[in-house]
Amino acid sequence: MNEIGSRRRATVHDVARAAGVSLATVDRVLNNRPGVRPVTAQKVEAAMAAIGFQRDLSASLLARGRDLRVVFLLPAGSNEFMGSLAGAVERRAQSSAGERLALELRRLRPLDPEGLARALDGLEPAICDCAVIVGSETPSVLAAVERASRRGVAVVTLVSDLPNSARRHFIGIDNPAAGRTAASLMGRFCPKGAVGVIAGSLALRDHRDRLDGFGAVLAREFPGLQLLGPLESHDEPAQAEALATRLLADHPDLAGIYNLGAGNAGLVAALAASERARAVRVIAHELTPATRAGLDSGAIDVVLDQNPDHEIREALRAAQQCALGSAAPVTTDPIEIGIFLRDNLR
Amino acid sequence: MNEIGSRRRATVHDVARAAGVSLATVDRVLNNRPGVRPVTAQKVEAAMAAIGFQRDLSASLLARGRDLRVVFLLPAGSNEFMGSLAGAVERRAQSSAGERLALELRRLRPLDPEGLARALDGLEPAICDCAVIVGSETPSVLAAVERASRRGVAVVTLVSDLPNSARRHFIGIDNPAAGRTAASLMGRFCPKGAVGVIAGSLALRDHRDRLDGFGAVLAREFPGLQLLGPLESHDEPAQAEALATRLLADHPDLAGIYNLGAGNAGLVAALAASERARAVRVIAHELTPATRAGLDSGAIDVVLDQNPDHEIREALRAAQQCALGSAAPVTTDPIEIGIFLRDNLR
DNA sequence: CAATTTGTGAGGTACGTTCCTCATGACCAA
DNA sequence: TTGGTCATGAGGAACGTACCTCACAAATTG
Known part of the structure; x- marks a missing residue:
C-alpha cells in the first residue's frame, strides 16, 4: 500500500x-x-x-496557446541510421499532435560543422523552444550551442555528445561502454591477430568514445590482439568499402574488423568480395538494412544498436523538462546498448 | 525540411x-x-x-482539477522481478507529480486469482481511472476485468496478458518469441540430450506462451533435444530448487534447463550444489540479483529480460490513452526482449 | 389536452498559467 | 518641485475542457 x-x-x-x-x-x-x-x-x-x-507545463502551453516546438537537426546523406532517426521523428510527429508538441525535422549536410552552426544560429526562441542536434565536437558548433543557449533555445545532443558545451542534456548510449563491449566480444571471438578499426570521423564524440573504450579493453584484457587504425570512413559506404578491402588485402593476420561508424553497406560489400571474410570476425553499429543483411549472410557477427524510437522519445522528454525553465538537471531513462546476433534480430 | x-x-x-x-x-x-x-x-x-x-488530455485534467489516477496491482512475495516492477512504479511516482499523474501501488498475494479479483472489484471509477494488473488467466480474474471495464475503470495487463478479456491493452514482451529465442540459443549450445523446463504456473499466460514458443522451435529445429516437463515451481525459490535438483539427479543426459518462470535464487542454489551443473546450459528470465549472480558465477548462461522501467512507462502511456475515452486502439512502443550474457550485464 | 419527460441550447465558472493594461509608490536627477 | 524611470500590485481575458444551472421546445404519457 x-x-x-x-x-x-x-x-x-x-x-x-x-x-x-x-x-x-x-x-x-x-x-x-x-x-x-x-x-x-x-x-x-x-x-x-x-x-x-x-510549474504545470501543459497549463503553460495552454495559456500561451501554442505547442512546445522542438527542431531536430539531423545529418542527411547515406547514413542509414540517421535515416532511422528521422523516421522515428516523423512517426512521433504524427502522434504528438495530441500532446501539444510540434516537431520539425531538418536534414543537414553530414559532417559539416559550419552548416550545423548556421542552422542553430537561425533558430529563434520565438520559433523553437529546443533544438536536438547530432554534431561533431568542433569550435564552431560549440560556439553556436553557446549562442543558442543564451538566446533561450535549449540544446539537447543526440547520439554524439558535446560534453563541455552549453547543451542541456545528452541522449544516447554510453559509448565508451559500447566500445568496451565490442572489445570484450571480439576478444572472445579471436584470441590473437590484428583487429582493424574503422571510424566515421574522430571529430564525432561518439566515435572517439567507442574507440577509447575498445582500445582500453583490448589493451588490458586481450594482449594477443593488435589494434590497427583507426581509419576514417567519413561514414561513407564507398570509403568504408575501400578501407575494409585494404585491411583484408594488406593484413594476412587480420582476425577482426570493428566498424564503429556508419557506412556498413560498403563494409558488407567488401566482405562479400573477399574469400577471407568468413575467417574475420566483424562487429558493427546500428541495426539498419545493411547490417541486417550482414548478419543474415554471416558477414557481420554482432551489431551493437541504439533504438532510434527510444532516443527520440527520451529527447522529447528532455525537451519538455528544458521548457520548464528551471535549472534543475534534466533526467531521462538511459538508452540501452542492444546486442544483436543473427538469431535475435527483431 | x-x-x-x-x-x-x-x-x-x-x-x-x-x-x-x-x-x-x-x-x-x-x-x-x-x-x-x-x-x-x-x-x-x-x-x-x-x-x-x-481531445486535449491535459486541458481535460486541468478542467476537472484532478490527476489521472492509475493503480498498479502487483504480486507481492519473493518474486524479485515483481519487486523491480514495484521499484519502477515508485521511481516513476516521484517524477510523475509534474505530469498530472497520480500513481498508487498495491502488492497482492501472488498467484491468488480471487484476491486479485477482489482488489479489482474494489476500484471505483471515482478513485481510479486505470488499473494495471499482472494476473493469471482464470475465470474469476477475467470476470473481474469485465466488471471493472463496465464500471469505467480501464484495465491494462502487464507482463502476462489476458487476451480474451475486456482488458484495453497489454504491455510486455512477445512471450512466444522469447520462448523461441530461448530454444534457438539452447539448440546452439547443446546439440542433443534432455532439456528440463520449469514454469511458475501454467495458469500464467506469459509462462504458457514461452513454453509454447520454446517447445515449437525445439521440436521443429532441434530434434536431438528432448523436452522434459514442464514442471511448476509456483515461482517459489524453494520449489524451483527442489525441481532443479531432481532434474539434475534423475536425468544423466540432462543438457539444459530453461526456467521460464521466477524462483531463480533456488535454481542457482541447486546448480551450485551439483557438480554436473557446469555441463548443463541454463537459460532463465529477468535480470534480478539472483540471475545476475548466476551469470557472474557461470551457473546461468543467458538471461532473457524485460525492462521494468520501460514497461511501467509504456503502461502509463497506455493508461493516458485509455483515459482519452475513445474506442481507438491503444498504441505503445513494443517492449524489447533483452538478451544478457555475463559480458553485457548492465 | 394537459402533464411530464426528454433533448437541446445558452451561458457561466473553474482549472493553472500567460500576458496585458493600468495604477501606485519609491527613488533620483534637473 | 517637477518629471522621469523603475519595481510592484491589482485585475482581467484567454487557452481548451468540464460541469453546472436554467430555459425552452418537442415528444411521450396519462
Missing part, C-alpha cells in the same frame, strides 16, 4: 502568497521578464523551493 | 459548429453523459471524425 500524490499541488498563487509578492511578480520571475529587483526575485525563488512549486 | 503541426488544432467549439449542435451537447457526447439522442450523438461523432478532433 503506497499512496502517492494525494496533496494538492502548489500553484503560482501559492508561490505569490508564500513570497509575499503579487501574482504578476511571480509570473515575471517565472518567465524572466524584466522589472524585478534581484532581491525580490530571490525571495520568489526561495518560496518556490520552500513549497516545492512545480 | 518537414514542417509539422502548423494548423490550429480543432476544439470542442469547432466540433459543435461542424455538427450543428451546442457545446453542451458535444460535451455530453464526449463524456457520455445522458440526454442525447443516438441520432444526435452520431452526428457529433461524425463531425469529430470529419474535422479530426483530438
Whole structure:
C-alpha cells in the first residue's frame, strides 16, 4: 500500500502568497521578464523551493496557446541510421499532435560543422523552444550551442555528445561502454591477430568514445590482439568499402574488423568480395538494412544498436523538462546498448 | 525540411459548429453523459471524425482539477522481478507529480486469482481511472476485468496478458518469441540430450506462451533435444530448487534447463550444489540479483529480460490513452526482449 | 389536452498559467 | 518641485475542457 500524490499541488498563487509578492511578480520571475529587483526575485525563488512549486507545463502551453516546438537537426546523406532517426521523428510527429508538441525535422549536410552552426544560429526562441542536434565536437558548433543557449533555445545532443558545451542534456548510449563491449566480444571471438578499426570521423564524440573504450579493453584484457587504425570512413559506404578491402588485402593476420561508424553497406560489400571474410570476425553499429543483411549472410557477427524510437522519445522528454525553465538537471531513462546476433534480430 | 503541426488544432467549439449542435451537447457526447439522442450523438461523432478532433488530455485534467489516477496491482512475495516492477512504479511516482499523474501501488498475494479479483472489484471509477494488473488467466480474474471495464475503470495487463478479456491493452514482451529465442540459443549450445523446463504456473499466460514458443522451435529445429516437463515451481525459490535438483539427479543426459518462470535464487542454489551443473546450459528470465549472480558465477548462461522501467512507462502511456475515452486502439512502443550474457550485464 | 419527460441550447465558472493594461509608490536627477 | 524611470500590485481575458444551472421546445404519457 503506497499512496502517492494525494496533496494538492502548489500553484503560482501559492508561490505569490508564500513570497509575499503579487501574482504578476511571480509570473515575471517565472518567465524572466524584466522589472524585478534581484532581491525580490530571490525571495520568489526561495518560496518556490520552500513549497516545492512545480510549474504545470501543459497549463503553460495552454495559456500561451501554442505547442512546445522542438527542431531536430539531423545529418542527411547515406547514413542509414540517421535515416532511422528521422523516421522515428516523423512517426512521433504524427502522434504528438495530441500532446501539444510540434516537431520539425531538418536534414543537414553530414559532417559539416559550419552548416550545423548556421542552422542553430537561425533558430529563434520565438520559433523553437529546443533544438536536438547530432554534431561533431568542433569550435564552431560549440560556439553556436553557446549562442543558442543564451538566446533561450535549449540544446539537447543526440547520439554524439558535446560534453563541455552549453547543451542541456545528452541522449544516447554510453559509448565508451559500447566500445568496451565490442572489445570484450571480439576478444572472445579471436584470441590473437590484428583487429582493424574503422571510424566515421574522430571529430564525432561518439566515435572517439567507442574507440577509447575498445582500445582500453583490448589493451588490458586481450594482449594477443593488435589494434590497427583507426581509419576514417567519413561514414561513407564507398570509403568504408575501400578501407575494409585494404585491411583484408594488406593484413594476412587480420582476425577482426570493428566498424564503429556508419557506412556498413560498403563494409558488407567488401566482405562479400573477399574469400577471407568468413575467417574475420566483424562487429558493427546500428541495426539498419545493411547490417541486417550482414548478419543474415554471416558477414557481420554482432551489431551493437541504439533504438532510434527510444532516443527520440527520451529527447522529447528532455525537451519538455528544458521548457520548464528551471535549472534543475534534466533526467531521462538511459538508452540501452542492444546486442544483436543473427538469431535475435527483431 | 518537414514542417509539422502548423494548423490550429480543432476544439470542442469547432466540433459543435461542424455538427450543428451546442457545446453542451458535444460535451455530453464526449463524456457520455445522458440526454442525447443516438441520432444526435452520431452526428457529433461524425463531425469529430470529419474535422479530426483530438481531445486535449491535459486541458481535460486541468478542467476537472484532478490527476489521472492509475493503480498498479502487483504480486507481492519473493518474486524479485515483481519487486523491480514495484521499484519502477515508485521511481516513476516521484517524477510523475509534474505530469498530472497520480500513481498508487498495491502488492497482492501472488498467484491468488480471487484476491486479485477482489482488489479489482474494489476500484471505483471515482478513485481510479486505470488499473494495471499482472494476473493469471482464470475465470474469476477475467470476470473481474469485465466488471471493472463496465464500471469505467480501464484495465491494462502487464507482463502476462489476458487476451480474451475486456482488458484495453497489454504491455510486455512477445512471450512466444522469447520462448523461441530461448530454444534457438539452447539448440546452439547443446546439440542433443534432455532439456528440463520449469514454469511458475501454467495458469500464467506469459509462462504458457514461452513454453509454447520454446517447445515449437525445439521440436521443429532441434530434434536431438528432448523436452522434459514442464514442471511448476509456483515461482517459489524453494520449489524451483527442489525441481532443479531432481532434474539434475534423475536425468544423466540432462543438457539444459530453461526456467521460464521466477524462483531463480533456488535454481542457482541447486546448480551450485551439483557438480554436473557446469555441463548443463541454463537459460532463465529477468535480470534480478539472483540471475545476475548466476551469470557472474557461470551457473546461468543467458538471461532473457524485460525492462521494468520501460514497461511501467509504456503502461502509463497506455493508461493516458485509455483515459482519452475513445474506442481507438491503444498504441505503445513494443517492449524489447533483452538478451544478457555475463559480458553485457548492465 | 394537459402533464411530464426528454433533448437541446445558452451561458457561466473553474482549472493553472500567460500576458496585458493600468495604477501606485519609491527613488533620483534637473 | 517637477518629471522621469523603475519595481510592484491589482485585475482581467484567454487557452481548451468540464460541469453546472436554467430555459425552452418537442415528444411521450396519462
